[in-house]
Amino acid sequence: MNGAESLLRSLIASGVDVCFGNPGTSEMHFVAALDSVEGMRPILCLFEGVVTGAADGYGRMAGKPACTLLHLGPGLANGLANLHNARRASSPVVNIVGDHASSHARYEAPLTSDIKGFARPVSDWIHSSGSALTVGADAARAVQASREGAGQIATLILPADTAWSQADGVASPLPVPRPALVGADTIERVAALAQSGVRTAFLLRGKALQGRGLAAAGKIAAKTGARLLSDTFAPRIERGAGRVTIERLPYFAEQAADFLAGIELLVLVGAQAPVSFFAYPDKPSWLTPEGCRIAILSHPHEDGTAALEALVDMLGAQRAVARTNALTAADFSPGSTLDAASIMRTVAKHLPEGAIITEEASMAMAYSGLTETAAPHDLLALTGGAIGCMMPVSIGAGIACPDRKIVNLQGDGSAMYTLQSLWTQARENIDVVTVIYANRGYRILANELARVGARTDGAQAASMFDLDNPSLDWVALAKGMGVEAVRAESAPDFDAAFAHAMKRRGPMLIEAVI
Amino acid sequence: MNGAESLLRSLIASGVDVCFGNPGTSEMHFVAALDSVEGMRPILCLFEGVVTGAADGYGRMAGKPACTLLHLGPGLANGLANLHNARRASSPVVNIVGDHASSHARYEAPLTSDIKGFARPVSDWIHSSGSALTVGADAARAVQASREGAGQIATLILPADTAWSQADGVASPLPVPRPALVGADTIERVAALAQSGVRTAFLLRGKALQGRGLAAAGKIAAKTGARLLSDTFAPRIERGAGRVTIERLPYFAEQAADFLAGIELLVLVGAQAPVSFFAYPDKPSWLTPEGCRIAILSHPHEDGTAALEALVDMLGAQRAVARTNALTAADFSPGSTLDAASIMRTVAKHLPEGAIITEEASMAMAYSGLTETAAPHDLLALTGGAIGCMMPVSIGAGIACPDRKIVNLQGDGSAMYTLQSLWTQARENIDVVTVIYANRGYRILANELARVGARTDGAQAASMFDLDNPSLDWVALAKGMGVEAVRAESAPDFDAAFAHAMKRRGPMLIEAVI
Incomplete structure (x- = not known):
């Protein structure tokens, strides 16, 4: 058994059986071990921001960590923004970051970087394995660390030689930390x-x-x-x-x-x-x-x-009767205008029981009250403010809860950050419907400009908020990554598209032009 | 004059007149200043990896820095991988990173993070401005720092209150450091x-x-x-x-x-x-x-x-006659098979004088010798090994050298990292032709798997290298971002498409299916 197999078996023994990854050369032994070891589901993402966002979504819904597989410092760096969000969500995440073989580190090869330095601002626990003989125990400790407190980010750095050298076994899982009791x-x-x-x-x-x-x-x-x-x-x-x-x-x-x-x-x-x-x-x-x-x-x-x-x-409140929400959202007939309110009323009307709403659009947030009276569901929000989070979170939620419908309410500006998510949604047949609020701009910023007292009506500033030159064509972008997509420009069109999307399975995108 | 205006005017006085950015709320005064101050060209990118890669390309070709405009720690984090590449390229870059107002830092709001921690692994110089009264001088110093040595990464952190508070002037440029002379x-x-x-x-x-x-x-x-x-x-x-x-x-x-x-x-x-x-x-x-x-x-x-x-x-070699390359590449008639060799022969044949080749495909690198006998050109390579570099570098090169044709030879896997680049290429009408080597996989990794001695022919490992389920449709992806695109599946098709692309101006993408 080499170190990669020891690591993989130890992760699995500790209950980690999903790996979101984008590996490189230094992770090849880990990748090879995926075939010699049973029990880990590898999920390829085409950018590391998707990897870490998916791990966040998985952690929020599964209540246990997935692992990521990242290529050296730059691979980790690409995933940092969504690790920032995951940390603010208290999601348990175990990062496996490949590193150069220890003998190679001194040579300052092009990909050499300060991996611990990249990891530090977003990690609660960091360790670099020193030997193939310890990687199993290191993995068990990383999993435990990820489950401390409300959930943490644990980053385990794996020099390539610790993956390819001889190891000596599988580490037993460590106890899952229990939250402290209030006195x-x-x-x-x-x-x-x-x-x-x-x-x-x-x-x-x-x-x-x-x-x-x-x-x-x-x-x-x-x-x-x-x-x-x-x-x-x-x-x-x-x-x-x-x-x-x-x-x-x-x-x-x-x-x-x-x-x-x-x-x-x-x-x-x-x-x-x-x-x-x-x-x-x-x-x-x-x-x-x-x-x-x-x-x-x-x-x-x-x-x-x-x-x-x-x-x-x-x-003495054991028998008190809590105030709960009524089911009234289904009573909605759309008028003609497609706007943030009519979108949310349509979402609320058709939302199936057990759905998971992933929200990353200020126009969705503003009308989120309208889904309180929809069928019971979970709402996941953008915890850390780093945009580009919820398309990948939708992947992770879908992997954790394959029988639940995911409804991703997504601004167009933030969608562009991690649009590679659509490809993994297609490949893994995630049951997610992405609603793009296509207002062709960073509208929140146009609003914030005035709120911070920085008034201008000049063209240069406006050009930094507008995404309409050229307009993004989300139907084409989704098609380019294998996801079925439609455009809706009126409220009845959107209602029909969303109702259809709720009845089918698998990824779909609706570009709601507002 | 507020701090943002002082900063902007000082940057311009120091010769920085291009800003690649993706701002947020904490950068709104800087954005507003773009209208009240003449002389800075703002270029919006829809992801920060595009911002920093573009600044790298600009630095390599202009020989002076552009500035970036990044939103807090996560915005910087998204740009780190291409800053790693830029640093390995010795490109001069000045990062302007907005931060929460100093009064707000203590509250641990969702976007609060250790910005200096994120910046450290890729920056040669880091400073956080303490007052609107110093931001002008800080900017001049940042520009100077970026030009030390062969070129450096200078990161200036700008708390929002230093942008909106009263400032008192424009800093004079500092001397451009000259490289040390060899004894x-x-x-x-x-x-x-x-x-x-x-x-x-x-x-x-x-x-x-x-x-x-x-x-x-x-x-x-x-x-x-x-x-x-x-x-x-x-x-x-x-x-x-x-x-x-x-x-x-x-x-x-x-x-x-x-x-x-x-x-x-x-x-x-x-x-x-x-x-x-x-x-x-x-x-x-x-x-x-x-x-x-x-x-x-x-x-x-x-x-x-x-x-x-x-x-x-x-x-005493003043009169020695150097060995130079002959111009022989134009003698090529494509056969039927489209492969890495025939692509490069076609590129060499049609390459216009003064072109800039930006290279990020192992299959392009392997045949780069074929362009030695093409018309004189510049070749820019992936200096730091962090993929997702050359599509944005092409933007920066195009801004620095608007009269030169950019030919971006780009792997499909690496293209997916920063495909948002296409949108900025369309908006700014960059004269770039992107050739996607569409081999539907991370072929370099399938090769490296055996080279590191990690042999496996199992399905799980293979699934981490293959991008063919589903296949990426680059013509649709380009169209989605406003870039004209064609697919070529034979050598004559590619020859015709590339020849056409060399004769027109503006961004275009050719998906070369190999």
């Missing part, structure tokens, strides 16, 4: 505050926005009258008809401030206190109302679900 | 060695492969009988008919070793001693023959051209 005193303190009669909101993030956590939060809200909030960019939230109603924090700072106005106690459950996404001249970044008390029920690395359930018990 | 003793020593009767080769890189440097090297070779060599991946070389003949080091280590066999003295002119690109089990990385003496005429930061001219004088 009873904390729960007592929050219970007392929540019953003190002040206007209270719970801001939830992480597992607290799923299943048992949501159910407990719903009972607490019913018992105490507290509001239930989520971040604008929660990694994953279970929502839709029958699910506990959660208010989503608006994106723009002044709207967020209005939304939070009047709250006297903000209880954080795996979340940070809200701050504006960007700074604006003479506007505060800190959004919690002045004088509002902040209480932390659970930190991100702690078990927020258990804390919420303990709080239910302490409040 | 007379070094030249005397090399002259003595070169006349000692041993088999000698000069390995040239940088400016020594252009104009006066080449002319001097040609005289030295004629006088002494030395061979003239270039690296496999020289950033830029002037070659073709009438130019001094330079032998290119082969890519594969065993071929390179054969190529260098028998050399007893290797003189380095701005080059490093040759090493293999990758390490292979039980094969040496160091390629200089055992017992061969290495002499350094000039280091990369020194003036190799002046050193070669001084050596000409010392050798």
Whole structure:
């Protein structure tokens, strides 16, 4: 058994059985091992930003890591932006980064670079294997590291000689770290505050926005009258008809401030206190109302679900009936105009139960409230603000949940960052429908230009926001990568295309011209 | 005048008048300043890998830096791989990276990241501006830093408040650093060695492969009988008919070793001693023959051209007649089979004088000797091995040299990395013809798999090299971004398409199916 086989078998033994990759020469032994070792599904992506975004999506939906396979420093570098997003999503990811053989490092060959330097800003754990004899144990440790806290980025660097040299076995899996429990005193303190009669909101993030956590939060809200909030960019939230109603924090700072106005106690459950996404001249970044008390029920690395359930018990809220969303979204007949609102009403109308919405369009975010009354689904948002995330996240979500429909609501500007995703969607027959909000521009920036006080109506600035010279033809781009595509220019056209897309299986793209 | 205007005016005063960018909210004041300040040409790219690759191409051809405009850490991260290549090309590049306002940094907003950490592995100079009052001087210093040595990567981080706050003027340009002169003793020593009767080769890189440097090297070779060599991946070389003949080091280590066999003295002119690109089990990385003496005429930061001219004088070679290439490539009638050889013969036949070949396909590299006898041209190669480089480099070369035809010889796998380049090529009407070597796979890797001793004929490994399920349709992809495209499946078809492309102006893509 060589080091590559030892690594691969150890990953599989630790429960990692999906590998998103774009290998190069230094990873060839790992690639060869894919044939001699059973149990790892390799998925080729044609750019590393797709690799790491897919691993993020997989981690969010599978609740365990996939591994990536990346070629040296530049291969890792191409994946950094989506690792930044994955880290902000607390997604577990294990990066396997090939390196030059240790004997070759001193020669400063063209691809030599500081791989640890590239990895550091996005990794919670980094290790470079020193020998084929340790790569198995290193892999087991990387998997464990990726599952610490709420989920982490673990980067294991594998010099080529550690892959091709003789190894001596498969490492046993290490225990999956369990989240820390919140102390009873904390729960007592929050219970007392929540019953003190002040206007209270719970801001939830992480597992607290799923299943048992949501159910407990719903009972607490019913018992105490507290509001239930989520971040604008929660990694994953279970929502839709029958699910506990959660208010989503608006994106723009002044709207967020209005939304939070009047709250006297903000209880954080795996979340940070809200701050504006960007700074604006003479506007505060800190959004919690002045004088509002902040209480932390659970930190991100702690078990927020258990804390919420303990709080239910302490409040005697076991029988409280949570407020849930009704199923009303199906009642929509499109008029003629195709716009962000009519797109979302159509999405909500046809969304199948169990769908996964991946959202990366400011125009989708603005109307996301319309899907709260659609069939129950998951919503995955752009956690780190690095665009080019959700097309690959859709791949990973589809691999993790092959029986669920993925609906990717995607801006055209951000879609261009990782459009190579379409090819992998076609190859792996991912059941994803990509809706491109084709407004032919970085509209969010035209808006932000004025908001930061940088007013200009000049042509040079405008040319930096407009994508209409030439116009992108998304039907042609999708076809070029083997994905069926249609263009919709009216609301009824979009309704028909989206309804059709929900009934078929496999990747499809709808260019919604708005 | 705000900081953004001060920055922009100072860049322009220092001779930087082209900006490749993909801005975000934190760069909006810089964008607005593009309208209030005359003299900067902004060029929008739809992905940051295109931005930095274009800056590399511009730097190689203009001999001075363009600036980039990048959005926070993730925007820089997306551009790192091509900055790695640019650094290996010694291209001068000034990165302007927006950052959160200094007051906002503490809040750990979603896009907060360690920008200096991202920049460090690829930057020779990094600075984060502390005040709007210093950004002008910081910009002048960044430009100067980019021009030190043979050319460097300078990264200037610009917190949003330094852009929007009041500034107080425009910084004067700093002196352009001149390369260090090689001492007379070094030249005397090399002259003595070169006349000692041993088999000698000069390995040239940088400016020594252009104009006066080449002319001097040609005289030295004629006088002494030395061979003239270039690296496999020289950033830029002037070659073709009438130019001094330079032998290119082969890519594969065993071929390179054969190529260098028998050399007893290797003189380095701005080059490093040759090493293999990758390490292979039980094969040496160091390629200089055992017992061969290495002499350094000039280091990369020194003036190799002046050193070669001084050596000409010392050798009394002023009247020696250099060996130059004949113009014979036009004599080619294609047979029926389209392959890497017939593609290159067609390229050589029709290549117009003054063309710039940008090369990123192993099948193009293997036949690059066929263009030595084409019309005089420049050849730009993939210096750092990070694929996805030459489509954007073609943009930058086209901006720097609008009157020269760009011929981009591009593998399909590497083209997918930065295919967004086509859109900017269309928007800016770059006079570039992209020839896609559509072999539907990472063929170099299928080859390397066996070379590293990782033999397998299994399906999983093969699936990591093949791009044929589904096949990429490059005509559709180009059309989707506004670039005219045709597919050629036979040698006569390719000959006709390429001949047509040489006669028209503006971007075009030819998918050569091989």
